[in-house]
Amino acid sequence: MTDVTTTTTDPVYVTEALIAEDIEAYLEQHQHKTMLRFITCGSVDDGKSTLIGRLLYDSKMIFEDQLAALETDSKKVGTQGQEIDFALLVDGLAAEREQGITIDVAYRFFNTEKRKFIVADCPGHEQYTRNMVTGASTADLAVILIDARKGVLVQTRRHSYLCHLIGIRNIVLAVNKMDLVGYDQATFDAIVKDYAAFARSIGIESFTAMPISGFKGDNITTRSAQTPWYQGPTLIEHLESVEVITSRDADKPFRLPVQWVNRPNLDFRGFSGLIASGTVKPGEAVRVLPSGKTSTVTRVVTLDGDLDEGVAGQSVTLCFADEIDCSRGDVIAIADQPPQSADQFETTLVWLNDEPLHVGRAYWLKLGAQTVSATVQQPKYAVNVNTMEHVAVKTLELNAIGVAQIIADKAIVFEPYADNRTLGGFVLIDKITNATVAAGMIQFALRRAQNVHWQPTDVTRADHARLKNQSPKVLWFTGLSGAGKSTIANEVEKRLNVMNRHTFLLDGDNVRHGLNKDLGFTEADRIENIRRVGEVAKLMADAGLIVLTAFISPFRAEREMVRAMLPEGEFVEVFVDTPLEVAEARDVKGLYKKARSGDLKNFTGIDSPYEPPLNPEIRVNTAEMTAEQAAEHIIRQLMPWK
Template sequence: MSEPIYQTDALIAEDIDAYLETHQHKTMLRFITCGSVDDGKSTLIGRLLYDSKMIFEDQLATLESDSKRVGTQGQEIDFALLVDGLAAEREQGITIDVAYRFFATEKRKFIVADCPGHEQYTRNMVTGASTADLAAILIDARKGVLVQTRRHSFLCHQLGIKNLVLAVNKMDLIDYDQAQFDAIVADYKEFADSIGIENFTAIPMSGLAGDNITSQSENTSWYDGPTLIEHLEQVEVRSDVNAAKAFSMPVQWVNRPNLDFRGFSGLIATGSVKPGDTVRSLPSGKTSTVKSVVTMDGNLDSAIAGQSVTVTLVDEIDCSRGDVLAAADNPPEVADQFESTIVWMDEDPLVVGRAYWMKLGTQMVSVTIAEPKYEINVNTMQHLAAKTLELNSIGVAELTTDKRIVFAPYTENRSLGGYILIDKITNRTVGAGMLHFSLRRAQNVHWQASDITRQHHAEMKNQTPRVLWFTGLSGSGKSTIANEVEKQLAIMNRHTFLLDGDNVRHGLNKDLGFTESDRIENIRRIGEVAKLMTDAGLIVLTAFISPFRADRKLVRDMLEDHEFIEIHVDTPLEVAEQRDVKGLYKKARAGELKNFTGIDSPYEEPESPEIRVSTVQMSPQEAADYIIKKILPLK
């Protein structure tokens, strides 16, 4: 085993320089510890830091003091306290957040992520695993393989972690019994084979006692495999694997400090690049030749996966943030429909059909998710029927983005195959996913160009296309006011069309109900129809409850700037309920009408509509007059 590197407050300047020079060229291994609650993950990492002498003197003094205060069951030092930094973690003796720690040996540098074991913090574990080269799956030797062991193993496999260590911990509590160790390994192997894990390295250890962590333990004379640190020093890191693949680099920034320099900056995801290479910019498909590879330290003869560089090209081609530079003869795919595994990470369930932000590398697009094909039971690996995905659920579904994106299957390229999902309203990260492949229909459907443009249609009608989107509670007066506005526009010889909620449900949307997902699909279809009508140069009026802000924003994003005019017909619930022209509120109150907006389904009022009218303060005619004045001029 390599001699550990010592780091103390007494390092003088020349020692620091020598230290940095020695270590700057070492490979870096990122790994995680995961498994069930109280399997000893934090203690194991603390032991690694302690044995590697990566603790400053003041930290050691604090650790010894905290250990005495917390109580360590006869041990002088509670190693878990080195990692559990949150007050709540120390109080409860659990890990909540992902804690990252650095240490090094003579052979390699390491970044380790201590992931929480509780099921409710599975999303935190996914975060830690997303960049890892290796996962240490801890098992309490007294308990064997547990549900969370299976869950974390499955997630690690789905996230593309090839190097797995089965760390059978707390062997000291079972008197280092080889038979029990072998039984645990056999049990885990049976599960691993069922989910496609081809190999793993099993090590008997004790994080608290230090058995087989940095040195061979006399207590396990029957074990002749490597210690944990020896294994960590030997495994292949992902950057070495990625370096052998074709070149790809998501563009993070167009570097333009002056008129004489234009480069494309980013982290090389796979492969290598050097001056003279032919590269392709995606999704445009334009090709050029690499002129130079630039860094802060000067130009490079070549650069490989894992390096951040600026690439300059011989030709001026269209390339911006979110695009991808790739080997011209082996570029990634471009598509807008995919199959994907999704890990749902939010308290609120997935809403089928709702638009979320998808962040894939440096690309940010709007995405909708179809009803899951199935949810995966991590205990049995069964495929279960599912209408949605709840917190910590793992499922497979089809995705559709609002524009074509550059991607690669996650198993081939993490940077272009892994993504996160973000709620458009709250900006919360709600999910993470791994793309499998593009759908064939995404490659077979092409946009057919037309010689008569939308601008020509608008000029023929002598007007600017608009969508006047009336939203409000049932009974607020949306349809009545929209009808009055259209009559006034007709008198002004304007070309219009009114889409009313009830009328559309007689035909185009007759197959939809009133569940949240059906309401979303209802609005999505109306948005697509409204967009086609604006392409024809029309002024479109729509009268729909459209209760959700995210779905109104979805329609706004479909249209050109300033074409979407949100009109909130602001009527209090009690007033709308008093009117109850159609008797719907009465039925909803009696429980005869489910998912009725304002009663048992929410209405999210517009936060900043272009126009707001109150039917309590003005008549439908007065409201229509006010709206007409607001939207003028029409050309």
């Protein structure tokens, strides 16, 4: 057997030991490095992807096989004499390489001796602004690139405004492609002066400007001899040394949005989530919102064991001393400094959808783990990113930035976005398509949200229904103009009257003589028309009535909004499925003729869309049956009545 003392001089043994020590030292060194998340943004072709590729290359974060593939791809696309096209390191989509642009947000990781980095390469095209907002939402710093040949462009202003709006306070103005203007200091100074004037107008108090070339590598990781007039840091020096300003500072009040209830067995129950701000220790008193229940933290649990203290940015599970109700969407906060709770807010919206904002339409509002139904009121104004002018608008189009009030169907826990990104930032989601249509920032709660409270009453809706000896219903007749909705609804009500049922018929034309006389026939007015009728129908159903409504109600979203107002099973959608040609041939009111001649705008079926129900409870076709037969069919479908 070999003597242990002699093996220490064995080259293989020494090498393995040194490797193990090096790995351990490397891991220890990198474990305590700070992390900086930053984005590159600006107009298209400003060189964002090339810059990131250069950073990855110069920081030795490219494997040999990646480098070989990159050299091959660079030859395919052609790089005008450049051996490597650094943009190809980041532009991963085939469509991006074919067009030479960035479409999606590309995230890349690299590190230096001093810091770790996650960088998001954001698209420059205006149509992909939504992707840029996604990348900026978690960033601590933004590198705004400007092509030295083009100067400050509209998209430069838009991205700068969005970065400031989202809360990024570290801004680097990287004037790129200086090699193409001969490293001219006057060009650089003019661009910085132009940008500084704009930055002051939107509230950017300071920024760091530097002349660079992603193509040549000037002032990226090493100082360039081509710019002796520039005495500032290189880009990587600045990224390594900049102080990270984040909304998750540990000195703010403790906030933890609950993502899930951790219950692996009967002996353990905790509440898991990412600490958004502040710190928490065992023994501290906390409050669960919106219920307001209080308890004391007994444990701060992580995968690696219990902590003496949880800090902002950590994912933890909290255990309480008391069995209190707490679930996903709730917020755990320090007991004596809880966040606010409200259902009406003033917000700033960035509209991200091709289809414009529908004022009054109900969208899903998702703030962290909280999801509520919410409607957007007509915007107070939109912002012109070139002039910072507040422009009066009736809606928000793609990429528009505006201020609008939002009303939710129930209170949510929040803080102003300026104080807390996690509890102040939200997205709006279309209920039909499930597409994210807007990103938003809560500015403050409206005063009426705190002043108006629900007044409880002793006589319930069940009491009203029992008194009338019937189950309340809302029979919602929908279909094209001339389909026969009002006629059939009238026939159904007559039959219910004979059956001693308590009913009320809300007709589209009749309602516009009073309740909705101030509304026109634009898309926004149609949405508001149905919202008001839905609220009235709900009140009548609360009174125990069987409500019949006869409205075109062309949009599925609004019909679903009314359905959501009522208990399950009380909303009955009756689709009067009459073909357009049949309804137009009847033209009882002469409306189709006017619409065809252009004398009547926004007429459903002609120049305004009708979205037929996908799964109505009842369907009738008056091209195949009379109004009396349709009414009998509906009554039979609804029987037996309770």
